[in-house]
Every structure is written in structure tokens, then in C-alpha cells.
Amino acid sequence: MNAAPLTPAVLAGSDLFRGLPARGTGEALRQASLVTHTRGTRIFSQGAPVKHAHLLLRGRVKIVQSNAQGEQVIVRLIRPGETFGTLGLYVDGLYPAEAVALSEATEARWHAGTFTGLVQKYPEIALNLVRLVCERLQEAQARLREMSTERVEQRVANALLRFAVREKAPERGGLRLPLSRRDIAELAGTTMYTASRVLTAWQRAGIASSGRANVTILRPDALAAISSGRPSSQ
Amino acid sequence: MNAAPLTPAVLAGSDLFRGLPARGTGEALRQASLVTHTRGTRIFSQGAPVKHAHLLLRGRVKIVQSNAQGEQVIVRLIRPGETFGTLGLYVDGLYPAEAVALSEATEARWHAGTFTGLVQKYPEIALNLVRLVCERLQEAQARLREMSTERVEQRVANALLRFAVREKAPERGGLRLPLSRRDIAELAGTTMYTASRVLTAWQRAGIASSGRANVTILRPDALAAISSGRPSSQ
DNA sequence: CGCCTTGTTTGCGCCAGCGCAACGAAGCCA
DNA sequence: TGGCTTCGTTGCGCTGGCGCAAACAAGGCG
Numbered sequence: 428m429n430a431a432p433l434t435p436a437v438l439a440g441s442d443l444f445r446g447l448p449a450r451g452t453g454e455a456l457r458q459a460s461l462v463t464h465t466r467g468t469r470i471f472s473q474g475a476p477v478k479h480a481h482l483l484l485r486g487r488v489k490i491v492q493s494n495a496q497g498e499q500v501i502v503r504l505i506r507p508g509e510t511f512g513t514l515g516l517y518v519d520g521l522y523p524a525e526a527v528a529l530s531e532a533t534e535a536r537w538h539a540g541t542f543t544g545l546v547q548k549y550p551e552i553a554l555n556l557v558r559l560v561c562e563r564l565q566e567a568q569a570r571l572r573e574m575s576t577e578r579v580e581q582r583v584a585n586a587l588l589r590f591a592v593r594e595k596a597p598e599r600g601g602l603r604l605p606l607s608r609r610d611i612a613e614l615a616g617t618t619m620y621t622a623s624r625v626l627t628a629w630q631r632a633g634i635a636s637s638g639r640a641n642v643t644i645l646r647p648d649a650l651a652a653i654s655s656g657r658p659s660s661q
Numbered sequence: 662m663n664a665a666p667l668t669p670a671v672l673a674g675s676d677l678f679r680g681l682p683a684r685g686t687g688e689a690l691r692q693a694s695l696v697t698h699t700r701g702t703r704i705f706s707q708g709a710p711v712k713h714a715h716l717l718l719r720g721r722v723k724i725v726q727s728n729a730q731g732e733q734v735i736v737r738l739i740r741p742g743e744t745f746g747t748l749g750l751y752v753d754g755l756y757p758a759e760a761v762a763l764s765e766a767t768e769a770r771w772h773a774g775t776f777t778g779l780v781q782k783y784p785e786i787a788l789n790l791v792r793l794v795c796e797r798l799q800e801a802q803a804r805l806r807e808m809s810t811e812r813v814e815q816r817v818a819n820a821l822l823r824f825a826v827r828e829k830a831p832e833r834g835g836l837r838l839p840l841s842r843r844d845i846a847e848l849a850g851t852t853m854y855t856a857s858r859v860l861t862a863w864q865r866a867g868i869a870s871s872g873r874a875n876v877t878i879l880r881p882d883a884l885a886a887i888s889s890g891r892p893s894s895q
Numbered sequence: 896c897g898c899c900t901t902g903t904t905t906g907c908g909c910c911a912g913c914g915c916a917a918c919g920a921a922g923c924c925a
Numbered sequence: 926t927g928g929c930t931t932c933g934t935t936g937c938g939c940t941g942g943c944g945c946a947a948a949c950a951a952g953g954c955g
Contacts, residue, residue: 492802495889498810502802517788517795523802553787554751560794561751567801568726568736568757574808575850576732579942608903616809621942623904639902639951655729813912842933855912857934873921873932 433459433484433535441482443510443555451549458545459535470512470526470534477515477522480542483507486532487605491613492524501613503563504529504590510559516543529605577656579617583625584654586614587635591644601636601643611642667693667718667769675716677744677789685783692779693769704746704760704768711749711756714776717741720766721839725847726758735847737797738763738824744793750777763839811890813851817859818888820848821869825878835870835877845876 435452438444444452461484464470470481473493488505502524505511515522516539537545546552566589573582591602606614612622626642629635634649635642644650669686672678678686695718698704704715707727722739736758739745749756750773771779780786800823807816825836840848846856860876863869868883869876878884 492806494806494810496810498806500802500806500809502805514795514799517792518799523799547784550781553791557787557791557794558751560791560798561748564794564798564801565748565752565757567798567805570805571736571801571808571850572726572728572732572734574805575734575847576728576730607901613809616805618943619903620905620944624942627904637903841931852913853933854914854935858912861934871933 433461437484441508441510442559443482443552445555446551447549448551451545451551454548455537455545458541459537461533461535463531463533464528466528466530466532468528468532470528470532471522473522473525475522477512477520477539479512479536479538480510480516481512481526482510482535484533484535487529488532488534489527489529489610490524491527499613500616501610502567504614506590506593513542513556514560529610574616579615579621580625581654581656582615582617583611583622584650586611587642587644588647588650588654591647591650601645602647603641603643605641607640608637610640667695671718675742675744676793677716677786679789680785681783682785685779685785688782689771689779692775693771695767695769697765697767698762700762700764700766702762702766704762704766705756707756707759709756711746711754711773713746713770713772714744714750715746715760716744716769718767718769721763722766722768723761723763723844724758725761733847734850735844736801738848740824740827747776747790748794763844808850813849813855814859815888815890816849816851817845817856818884820845821876821878822881822884822888825881825884835879836881837875837877839875841874842871844874 433456435449435456438452438455439447444455447455459482464486470488471477471479473491483505485507488511489501490503490505490511491499492502493499503511505526511526512522520539546556570585573585577585587604590604594602608622608626609619611626612619615622626635626637630637632649634646634653635644637643667690669683669690672686672689673681678689681689693716698720704722705711705713707725717739719741722745723735724737724739724745725733726736727733737745739760745760746756754773780790804819807819811819821838824838828836842856842860843853845860846853849856860869860871864871866883868880868887869878871877
């Protein structure tokens with residue numbers, strides 16, 4: 428169960444190391460270390476110096492940014508195969524946000540210098556890095572647009588959908604996400620209370636089913652309809 | 662006046678070509694073409710294929726993203742020396758937003774293939790590109806946080822400050838920005854009406870002075886105080 | 896099993912900000 | 926110079942969503 432051995436195949440399937448020649452995956456693999464975190468563990472802290480680059484192998488991680496008053500926003504949700512904690516490496520050497528495990532999670536990590544060395548040595552990694560950061564910037568800009576132009580219910584639908592579409596296989600019986608009401612609020616830019624009310628309504632409508640610190644998407648199509656502003660099409 | 666000749670020194674002072682050896686600036690320079698736009702001109706359109714990478718030499722440009730209902734958000738403001746229109750190159754080959762000249766503006770542009778060739782050939786450019794996109798992503802994430810946790814007046818202050826701090830020399834008599842009330846609304850995630858009310862209040866308080874399609878920042882310190890939520894410290 | 900912590904729900908009052916409408920002002924063009 | 930277009934201002938009424946408060950539910954742990 429705890430077994431999530433780091434193999435060349437796993438690396439090759441990750442967003443950052445895709446397309447890397449075997450020589451490269453081998454080298455990256457030798458330099459990585461494996462760390463497992465329990466649910467709720469803080470993996471790194473906002474404002475701390477960047478010591479590692481991280482690749483999630485198992486579980487879910489949220490990236491949270493706080494302001495001076497301690498109010499929080501979830502900036503990104505990480506799924507296995509995704510890299511995180513690398514932005515600061517190329518800006519000021521500090522983590523711009525904190526990372527928290529949403530479930531038991533295993534990551535591979537590289538020392539900062541080792542990582543940037545790999546990026547420089549293998550153009551495939553560098554190109555992947557550029558592409559990934561560009562994609563994330565596009566996503567952030569789309570979220571910015573939503574925050575000003577869409578209403579809460581649409582934004583909640585978007586938040587869930589954005590995470591759901593990254594699933595490879597559509598799970599039958601619905602996709603279960605380890606997100607609390609507060610998490611959803613911090614994803615959609617609203618409050619716990621409003622998130623709860625939205626989910627209760629969706630529960631009644633059979634669109635999504637939620638329990639303690641988790642939500643299951645039952646009808647992605649209905650969410651998509653809500654997200655695009657159409658009246659909840661039967 | 663119209664003269665904004667593209668010299669090696671100008672390239673070396675830009676965000677993307679900084680630190681590039683003379684050989685590289687020379688090559689980039691030879692492959693660039695210069696284009697001048699009048700105020701209000703659309704430089705490229707959202708959803709169109711990326712034909713060029715752009716570097717602003719003179720004037721101001723806004724990057725605007727629209728949703729299906731035509732509601733708009735300003736995603737970024739460009740100042741001379743900054744690169745724009747490059748995100749799509751590394752994602753899906755389409756511009757994710759449109760660019761509009763806020764004032765008469767001159768840009769240098771490179772054909773998409775030429776540009777990616779330069780990025781691959783000169784590691785300095787590639788590293789600058791990663792750094793720039795990372796910085797912009799951090800900024801976008803900070804804006805996301807503000808959108809959920811700060812009130813309108815703070816967000817307007819932030820929008821203006823974010824643009825103002827990029828000025829090299831603090832201009833005496835205030836910094837004048839070519840932004841209409843609508844532009845400011847689309848930057849801060851509010852409406853034209855509310856932006857107008859905020860600016861009128863600031864006008865009375867002597868914090869900023871605004872005219873037709875322009876705002877002049879008189880007291881950046883007061884804006885910083887508002888931005889951080891402190892009561893408008895005399 | 897019972898306590899404690901953490902998470903969820905829901906009623907209720909309130910208000911920041913939206914957005915219509917109407918007017919006013921500035922610039923552009925012929 | 927006059928008309929037209931674009932941009933800005935402000936009064937007014939309304940409401941989406943905030944956020945307190947209080948009760949309830951689900952685990953975790955000793």
C-alpha cells in the first residue's frame with residue numbers, strides 16, 4: 428500500500444520528465460529521494476527558502492497562499508505525476524505559497540541545485556518546464572477572469588470540473604475529491620457557508636454528493652452546464 | 662517622435678534578452694520587424710493562431726481576456742521592454758487573450774518559428790523566459806488571492822500600484838497611466854461605476870487625479886496604505 | 896464508551912457593490 | 926462650429942453573498 432517505488436516508467440509518465448531519454452530518467456531517478464506525508468502535513472511553507480523541487484507520486488496536495496490577515500486561497504491542486512514547488516526557484520528562491528497534503532501523499536524530491544542542473548542538462552525537461560508554467564499561467568488567467576465575471580455557483584462548478592477533467596479514466600460511480608467545504612471555498616473564492624449551501628443544493632439535485640471533507644461528482648455534464656451559465660439543464 | 666529604432670542596447674535592456682551575448686542580440690535584431698499601432702488598435706486576437714512573439718518598445722498595451730458573454734478582464738499591462746503574446750507558443754499555438762494598444766505603440770516582432778529558434782539557441786533567453794513566466798504566474802496567483810480576500814478599493818489600489826512600481830524613476834508630479842475607468846474596473850475585477858466612485862473619492866483626498874481615460878497617481882504611499890487595509894493614513 | 900476536535904448545516908440580518916438610468920463633459924470629425 | 930461618439934459621474938434601489946451564531950455530525954483517541 429505504502430509502496431510507490433520510483434521507477435523510470437513513473438518518471439516518464441510525469442508532466443515534467445515526459446519525453447526524456449532513458450539516460451535522463453536514470454540520472455533523475457538516482458538523485459531523487461522519496462518522502463511520504465500524512466494527511467494535513469505541511470510539505471513546505473510560504474516564504475521559506477526553496478530547498479527542493481517536488482514531484483507528487485501518490486495522494487493529493489493543495490497549494491495555498493495566505494495574505495497578511497491569514498486569509499487563504501488555494502492556488503493549485505496537485506495530482507500524482509505533477510510537479511510542484513518549482514516557481515520560487517526561478518524568481519526569488521522563496522516558496523510563494525505553502526503545500527499541504529490532502530490525503531496521505533508520497534513525493535519524490537530533488538535538491539534545488541540538482542533540479543536546476545537537470546533542467547539545464549536536458550532540453551526536454553526545460554521545454555516541458557516552460558510549457559507547464561505557461562499552461563498554469565493560462566489557467567490562472569482564466570480563473571482571474573472567472574472571479575470577476577462569474578457568480579459563486581459557476582465558480583464552484585469550475586473549480587470541481589477543472590480538477591475532474593485531469594482524471595484519465597472517468598470513474599464510474601462518480602469522482603471523489605478529498606476537499607472540505609473550506610477547501611472548495613478557497614478554490615472558488617467564496618466562504619465555507621456559501622460553498623456548503625451550493626453543495627447542499629447539488630446534493631438534492633443529484634449533481635454531486637458530499638460528505639465530511641470530500642465531494643463526489645456524480646454528473647459532470649450538469650456541472651458543465653452550470654459552469655457555462657445555462658440553467659441547470661435537467 | 663515616431664523614431665524608436667531597434668538597437669542592441671534596447672534589446673539588452675528588455676526583460677527577455679537581458680544578459681544575452683552581443684552575437685545573440687545581433688541575430689535577434691536582424692530577424693525582428695518593427696510595427697507601430699495607433700491607440701485602440703488590436704494587435705492580436707484571442708483564439709487566433711500565434712504568428713509572432715512581441716516585444717513592446719514604446720507606448721502601453723493591455724492584454725484582455727473575454728468570456729463567452731463578452732465580459733472582459735485585463736490580464737496584464739505591458740510596458741516598454743516587456744515581451745507579450747508568447748504564452749500560446751508553448752501551449753496550443755493560439756493566443757489566449759487579445760492585445761490592444763492603450764496609446765500609440767511600437768513593437769518589435771519575430772515570427773513564431775524564428776522566436777522559438779532563438780529561445781532554443783540561446784540558453785540565456787530560455788532562462789529569462791522561464792523566470793518571466795514564473796514571475797507572471799506568481800503575480801497572477803497574488804491577484805487571485807486578492808480577488809477573494811480584498812475589497813474593491815484595495816484591489817483598485819493594488820492594480821495601480823502594481824503598474825506603478827515597475828517605473829524605473831519615480832516621476833515628480835505623479836505617474837500618469839493611460840487607463841479609462843472601464844480599464845481600471847477590468848483590472849480590479851469590479852464595474853466601471855464602482856471604479857469611478859473610488860477614483861472620485863481619491864480625487865477629493867488628493868491621492869490620485871483622474872481625467873478622461875487617464876489616471877495620475879499622486880500619493881503612492883496612500884495607495885499602499887489602502888492596499889494593505891490600513892485606514893487611509895492622513 | 897464518552898469526550899474532544901474538527902467539520903457541516905442553516906437561520907437570519909445586513910451591506911458592499913452592482914447596474915440601470917439619466918445627465919454631463921470631452922474630444923473628434925466634417 | 927455643430928453634431929456625434931465616447932467616456933465619466935451620480936442618484937437610487939436592489940440583491941447576492943457574507944458572516945455571526947448556534948446546533949448538529951463524524952471521527953479519533955484514550
